[in-house]
Amino acid sequence: MSFELLILGSSSATPAHQRNPAAQVLTFNDKNYLIDCGEATQMQMQRYKVKAHRIDKIFISHLHGDHYLGLMGLLSSMHLQGRERELTIYCQPELKDILALQFQVSDTALRFVINYQFFTPGTEVLFEDEQIRVIAFELNHRVPCKGFLFCEKPRQRNLIIEKVQNAGIPLDFYQELKAGKDYCDNNGLVFKNKDLTIDPPASKSYAYCSDTLYQESLIPILKGVDLLYHEATFMHDLLDRANETYHTTSLQAGQIASKAQVKKLIIGHFSARYKDLNPLLEETKSVFAPVYLAEEGLVYNF
Numbered sequence: 190m191s192f193e194l195l196i197l198g199s200s201s202a203t204p205a206h207q208r209n210p211a212a213q214v215l216t217f218n219d220k221n222y223l224i225d226c227g228e229a230t231q232m233q234m235q236r237y238k239v240k241a242h243r244i245d246k247i248f249i250s251h252l253h254g255d256h257y258l259g260l261m262g263l264l265s266s267m268h269l270q271g272r273e274r275e276l277t278i279y280c281q282p283e284l285k286d287i288l289a290l291q292f293q294v295s296d297t298a299l300r301f302v303i304n305y306q307f308f309t310p311g312t313e314v315l316f317e318d319e320q321i322r323v324i325a326f327e328l329n330h331r332v333p334c335k336g337f338l339f340c341e342k343p344r345q346r347n348l349i350i351e352k353v354q355n356a357g358i359p360l361d362f363y364q365e366l367k368a369g370k371d372y373c374d375n376n377g378l379v380f381k382n383k384d385l386t387i388d389p390p391a392s393k394s395y396a397y398c399s400d401t402l403y404q405e406s407l408i409p410i411l412k413g414v415d416l417l418y419h420e421a422t423f424m425h426d427l428l429d430r431a432n433e434t435y436h437t438t439s440l441q442a443g444q445i446a447s448k449a450q451v452k453k454l455i456i457g458h459f460s461a462r463y464k465d466l467n468p469l470l471e472e473t474k475s476v477f478a479p480v481y482l483a484e485e486g487l488v489y490n491f
Contacts, residue, residue, distance in 0.1 A: 205461035230259035250399035328401035457483030
Protein backbone atom coordinates (compact mmCIF):
# COMPACT_ATOMS: atom_id res chain seq x y z
CA MET A 190 0.00 0.00 0.00
CA SER A 191 1.18 3.53 -0.70
CA PHE A 192 0.00 7.11 -0.79
CA GLU A 193 -0.51 8.95 -4.06
CA LEU A 194 -1.03 12.71 -4.16
CA LEU A 195 -2.55 14.51 -7.14
CA ILE A 196 -2.41 18.32 -7.26
CA LEU A 197 -5.57 19.84 -8.75
CA GLY A 198 -4.98 23.48 -7.77
CA SER A 199 -1.98 25.45 -6.55
CA SER A 200 -2.88 29.14 -6.83
CA SER A 201 -3.71 31.48 -3.97
CA ALA A 202 -6.71 33.81 -3.93
CA THR A 203 -7.45 33.80 -7.67
CA PRO A 204 -6.77 31.64 -10.73
CA ALA A 205 -3.60 32.83 -12.45
CA HIS A 206 -1.10 31.69 -15.09
CA GLN A 207 -3.07 28.49 -15.82
CA ARG A 208 -3.06 27.68 -12.10
CA ASN A 209 -6.30 27.05 -10.22
CA PRO A 210 -7.18 27.59 -6.54
CA ALA A 211 -6.37 25.01 -3.89
CA ALA A 212 -7.43 21.38 -4.25
CA GLN A 213 -5.74 17.99 -3.92
CA VAL A 214 -6.72 14.34 -4.04
CA LEU A 215 -4.89 11.95 -1.74
CA THR A 216 -5.32 8.28 -2.60
CA PHE A 217 -4.57 5.55 -0.10
CA ASN A 218 -5.53 1.90 -0.56
CA ASP A 219 -7.91 2.80 -3.43
CA LYS A 220 -9.75 5.39 -1.32
CA ASN A 221 -9.75 9.02 -2.47
CA TYR A 222 -9.70 11.92 -0.02
CA LEU A 223 -10.39 15.42 -1.39
CA ILE A 224 -8.46 18.15 0.43
CA ASP A 225 -9.87 21.63 -0.16
CA CYS A 226 -12.08 22.43 -3.12
CA GLY A 227 -11.39 25.77 -4.79
CA GLU A 228 -12.96 26.96 -8.02
CA ALA A 229 -12.69 24.57 -10.99
CA THR A 230 -12.00 21.54 -8.81
CA GLN A 231 -14.56 19.38 -10.57
CA MET A 232 -13.21 20.46 -13.96
CA GLN A 233 -9.72 19.50 -12.82
CA MET A 234 -11.07 16.19 -11.58
CA GLN A 235 -12.49 15.49 -15.02
CA ARG A 236 -9.27 16.59 -16.69
CA TYR A 237 -7.16 14.23 -14.58
CA LYS A 238 -9.72 11.41 -14.51
CA VAL A 239 -10.62 11.51 -10.82
CA LYS A 240 -14.01 9.88 -10.36
CA ALA A 241 -16.22 11.94 -8.07
CA HIS A 242 -18.26 8.93 -6.99
CA ARG A 243 -15.12 7.44 -5.40
CA ILE A 244 -14.77 10.37 -3.01
CA ASP A 245 -16.49 9.76 0.33
CA LYS A 246 -14.57 12.21 2.52
CA ILE A 247 -13.81 15.89 1.90
CA PHE A 248 -11.57 18.03 4.13
CA ILE A 249 -12.00 21.83 3.94
CA SER A 250 -9.19 23.63 5.75
CA HIS A 251 -10.91 27.01 6.13
CA LEU A 252 -13.56 29.29 4.70
CA HIS A 253 -11.63 31.57 2.38
CA GLY A 254 -13.14 31.26 -1.07
CA ASP A 255 -10.07 29.87 -2.82
CA HIS A 256 -10.37 26.78 -0.61
CA TYR A 257 -14.07 25.95 -0.86
CA LEU A 258 -15.93 27.82 -3.64
CA GLY A 259 -15.79 24.78 -5.92
CA LEU A 260 -17.67 22.64 -3.41
CA MET A 261 -21.23 23.64 -4.30
CA GLY A 262 -20.67 22.79 -7.94
CA LEU A 263 -19.09 19.45 -7.10
CA LEU A 264 -21.94 18.48 -4.77
CA SER A 265 -24.52 19.53 -7.36
CA SER A 266 -22.84 17.38 -10.01
CA MET A 267 -22.73 14.41 -7.65
CA HIS A 268 -26.48 14.88 -7.13
CA LEU A 269 -27.25 15.16 -10.86
CA GLN A 270 -25.15 12.07 -11.57
CA GLY A 271 -27.34 10.04 -9.21
CA ARG A 272 -25.09 9.65 -6.21
CA GLU A 273 -26.87 8.00 -3.26
CA ARG A 274 -23.94 7.02 -1.01
CA GLU A 275 -23.33 9.22 2.02
CA LEU A 276 -20.59 11.83 1.96
CA THR A 277 -18.67 13.20 4.94
CA ILE A 278 -17.34 16.77 4.99
CA TYR A 279 -14.87 17.82 7.69
CA CYS A 280 -15.11 21.59 8.08
CA GLN A 281 -15.86 24.69 10.11
CA PRO A 282 -19.52 24.78 11.28
CA GLU A 283 -20.39 27.79 9.12
CA LEU A 284 -19.89 25.80 5.93
CA LYS A 285 -23.09 23.84 6.56
CA ASP A 286 -25.08 27.10 6.68
CA ILE A 287 -23.42 28.39 3.50
CA LEU A 288 -24.29 25.24 1.56
CA ALA A 289 -27.79 24.99 3.06
CA LEU A 290 -28.63 28.50 1.83
CA GLN A 291 -27.51 27.66 -1.70
CA PHE A 292 -29.52 24.45 -1.71
CA GLN A 293 -32.54 26.34 -0.40
CA VAL A 294 -32.57 29.15 -2.97
CA SER A 295 -31.96 26.69 -5.82
CA ASP A 296 -34.69 24.35 -4.53
CA THR A 297 -32.24 21.46 -4.46
CA ALA A 298 -32.84 18.37 -2.36
CA LEU A 299 -29.75 16.16 -2.60
CA ARG A 300 -30.21 12.47 -3.34
CA PHE A 301 -27.50 11.68 -0.80
CA VAL A 302 -26.85 12.51 2.84
CA ILE A 303 -24.01 14.85 3.84
CA ASN A 304 -22.53 14.08 7.24
CA TYR A 305 -20.85 17.20 8.60
CA GLN A 306 -18.02 16.69 11.07
CA PHE A 307 -17.16 20.06 12.59
CA PHE A 308 -13.69 20.95 13.80
CA THR A 309 -13.06 21.57 17.48
CA PRO A 310 -10.21 23.69 18.89
CA GLY A 311 -6.76 22.15 19.14
CA THR A 312 -5.44 18.90 17.71
CA GLU A 313 -8.01 16.16 17.15
CA VAL A 314 -8.49 12.81 15.42
CA LEU A 315 -11.02 13.36 12.65
CA PHE A 316 -11.24 9.83 11.36
CA GLU A 317 -9.59 6.44 11.65
CA ASP A 318 -10.09 2.88 10.54
CA GLU A 319 -7.89 -0.21 10.55
CA GLN A 320 -5.42 1.30 8.09
CA ILE A 321 -5.32 5.08 8.47
CA ARG A 322 -5.72 7.88 11.01
CA VAL A 323 -6.45 11.49 10.03
CA ILE A 324 -5.57 14.26 12.50
CA ALA A 325 -6.48 17.95 12.30
CA PHE A 326 -4.25 20.61 13.86
CA GLU A 327 -4.43 24.37 14.28
CA LEU A 328 -2.87 26.79 11.81
CA ASN A 329 -2.39 30.52 12.36
CA HIS A 330 -4.41 32.34 9.71
CA ARG A 331 -6.80 35.31 9.58
CA VAL A 332 -9.77 32.97 10.02
CA PRO A 333 -9.95 29.59 11.80
CA CYS A 334 -7.87 27.17 9.75
CA LYS A 335 -6.79 23.55 10.06
CA GLY A 336 -3.99 21.45 8.72
CA PHE A 337 -4.32 17.71 8.21
CA LEU A 338 -2.03 14.77 8.97
CA PHE A 339 -2.74 11.44 7.27
CA CYS A 340 -0.94 8.56 9.00
CA GLU A 341 -0.85 4.97 7.85
CA LYS A 342 -1.21 2.66 10.83
CA PRO A 343 1.56 0.10 11.43
CA ARG A 344 1.25 -2.84 9.10
CA GLN A 345 1.23 -6.47 10.17
CA ARG A 346 4.43 -8.48 10.16
CA ASN A 347 5.22 -10.64 7.13
CA LEU A 348 5.39 -14.41 7.58
CA ILE A 349 8.42 -16.43 6.51
CA ILE A 350 6.06 -19.05 5.23
CA GLU A 351 8.61 -21.88 4.88
CA LYS A 352 9.69 -21.54 8.51
CA VAL A 353 6.10 -21.25 9.71
CA GLN A 354 5.10 -24.41 7.89
CA ASN A 355 8.20 -26.33 9.03
CA ALA A 356 7.33 -25.41 12.62
CA GLY A 357 3.89 -26.98 12.13
CA ILE A 358 2.05 -23.85 13.22
CA PRO A 359 -1.69 -24.11 12.50
CA LEU A 360 -3.32 -21.76 10.02
CA ASP A 361 -5.60 -20.26 12.64
CA PHE A 362 -2.55 -18.84 14.45
CA TYR A 363 -1.17 -17.02 11.41
CA GLN A 364 -2.93 -13.75 12.30
CA GLU A 365 -1.44 -13.91 15.78
CA LEU A 366 2.01 -14.27 14.24
CA LYS A 367 1.38 -11.26 11.98
CA ALA A 368 0.43 -9.32 15.10
CA GLY A 369 3.82 -10.10 16.65
CA LYS A 370 3.02 -12.97 19.03
CA ASP A 371 5.25 -15.97 19.75
CA TYR A 372 3.88 -19.50 19.26
CA CYS A 373 3.94 -22.20 21.91
CA ASP A 374 3.15 -25.76 20.75
CA ASN A 375 1.49 -28.54 22.77
CA ASN A 376 4.85 -29.66 24.13
CA GLY A 377 5.65 -26.24 25.52
CA LEU A 378 8.21 -25.44 22.83
CA VAL A 379 8.22 -21.71 22.09
CA PHE A 380 8.83 -20.41 18.58
CA LYS A 381 9.95 -16.78 18.70
CA ASN A 382 8.09 -14.41 16.43
CA LYS A 383 11.32 -12.77 15.28
CA ASP A 384 12.42 -16.13 13.82
CA LEU A 385 9.18 -16.65 11.88
CA THR A 386 8.40 -13.18 10.55
CA ILE A 387 10.08 -10.12 9.10
CA ASP A 388 9.38 -6.45 9.67
CA PRO A 389 6.71 -4.89 7.48
CA PRO A 390 7.47 -1.83 5.35
CA ALA A 391 7.54 1.38 7.36
CA SER A 392 4.23 3.20 7.66
CA LYS A 393 3.84 6.35 5.54
CA SER A 394 2.47 9.79 6.37
CA TYR A 395 1.35 12.97 4.62
CA ALA A 396 0.81 16.42 6.11
CA TYR A 397 -1.12 19.30 4.54
CA CYS A 398 -0.40 22.81 5.85
CA SER A 399 -2.88 25.20 4.34
CA ASP A 400 -2.75 28.99 4.87
CA THR A 401 -0.69 29.96 7.90
CA LEU A 402 1.94 32.22 9.34
CA TYR A 403 5.35 30.69 9.98
CA GLN A 404 4.65 28.51 12.99
CA GLU A 405 7.37 26.54 14.76
CA SER A 406 4.76 24.94 17.05
CA LEU A 407 3.95 22.73 14.04
CA ILE A 408 7.36 21.07 14.11
CA PRO A 409 6.47 18.29 16.63
CA ILE A 410 3.30 17.49 14.64
CA LEU A 411 5.14 17.35 11.31
CA LYS A 412 8.21 15.54 12.66
CA GLY A 413 9.54 13.01 10.16
CA VAL A 414 6.54 12.86 7.80
CA ASP A 415 7.25 11.31 4.42
CA LEU A 416 5.70 14.15 2.45
CA LEU A 417 4.77 17.65 3.59
CA TYR A 418 2.72 20.13 1.60
CA HIS A 419 3.24 23.64 2.92
CA GLU A 420 1.96 26.90 1.54
CA ALA A 421 4.59 29.31 0.18
CA THR A 422 2.56 32.24 -1.05
CA PHE A 423 5.40 34.78 -1.29
CA MET A 424 9.15 34.95 -1.60
CA HIS A 425 11.02 36.10 1.49
CA ASP A 426 11.61 39.64 0.20
CA LEU A 427 7.86 40.08 0.79
CA LEU A 428 7.97 38.85 4.38
CA ASP A 429 6.08 41.91 5.60
CA ARG A 430 3.28 41.17 3.14
CA ALA A 431 3.27 37.53 4.20
CA ASN A 432 2.93 38.50 7.85
CA GLU A 433 0.22 41.04 7.06
CA THR A 434 -1.88 38.43 5.25
CA TYR A 435 -0.99 35.54 7.60
CA HIS A 436 0.92 33.57 5.01
CA THR A 437 4.33 31.88 4.74
CA THR A 438 7.27 32.59 2.46
CA SER A 439 9.05 29.96 0.40
CA LEU A 440 12.13 30.31 2.61
CA GLN A 441 10.05 29.77 5.74
CA ALA A 442 8.38 26.68 4.27
CA GLY A 443 11.84 25.21 3.75
CA GLN A 444 12.85 26.10 7.29
CA ILE A 445 9.81 24.31 8.72
CA ALA A 446 10.56 21.22 6.59
CA SER A 447 14.19 21.23 7.69
CA LYS A 448 13.47 21.65 11.39
CA ALA A 449 10.75 18.97 11.26
CA GLN A 450 13.13 16.62 9.41
CA VAL A 451 10.50 15.66 6.86
CA LYS A 452 11.49 13.42 3.96
CA LYS A 453 10.15 15.59 1.11
CA LEU A 454 8.42 18.93 0.74
CA ILE A 455 5.93 20.31 -1.79
CA ILE A 456 5.31 24.05 -1.86
CA GLY A 457 2.15 25.62 -3.26
CA HIS A 458 -0.55 28.31 -2.87
CA PHE A 459 1.44 30.67 -5.07
CA SER A 460 0.61 34.36 -5.35
CA ALA A 461 -0.62 35.55 -8.75
CA ARG A 462 2.34 37.94 -8.88
CA TYR A 463 4.60 34.98 -9.76
CA LYS A 464 4.34 33.61 -13.28
CA ASP A 465 7.69 31.87 -13.05
CA LEU A 466 7.80 29.69 -9.93
CA ASN A 467 11.45 28.66 -10.15
CA PRO A 468 12.66 31.51 -7.93
CA LEU A 469 10.39 30.25 -5.13
CA LEU A 470 11.71 26.73 -5.65
CA GLU A 471 15.33 27.87 -5.55
CA GLU A 472 14.75 29.97 -2.44
CA THR A 473 13.27 26.94 -0.64
CA LYS A 474 16.16 24.75 -1.80
CA SER A 475 18.60 27.12 -0.12
CA VAL A 476 17.47 25.64 3.23
CA PHE A 477 15.83 22.33 2.25
CA ALA A 478 16.89 20.43 -0.86
CA PRO A 479 14.23 17.72 -1.47
CA VAL A 480 11.50 20.17 -2.47
CA TYR A 481 9.05 20.21 -5.39
CA LEU A 482 6.56 22.63 -6.84
CA ALA A 483 2.85 21.81 -6.54
CA GLU A 484 2.38 21.57 -10.30
CA GLU A 485 -1.15 20.75 -11.31
CA GLY A 486 -1.66 17.31 -12.77
CA LEU A 487 1.52 15.88 -11.33
CA VAL A 488 1.24 12.79 -9.16
CA TYR A 489 3.55 12.25 -6.19
CA ASN A 490 3.92 8.65 -5.00
CA PHE A 491 5.40 7.86 -1.62
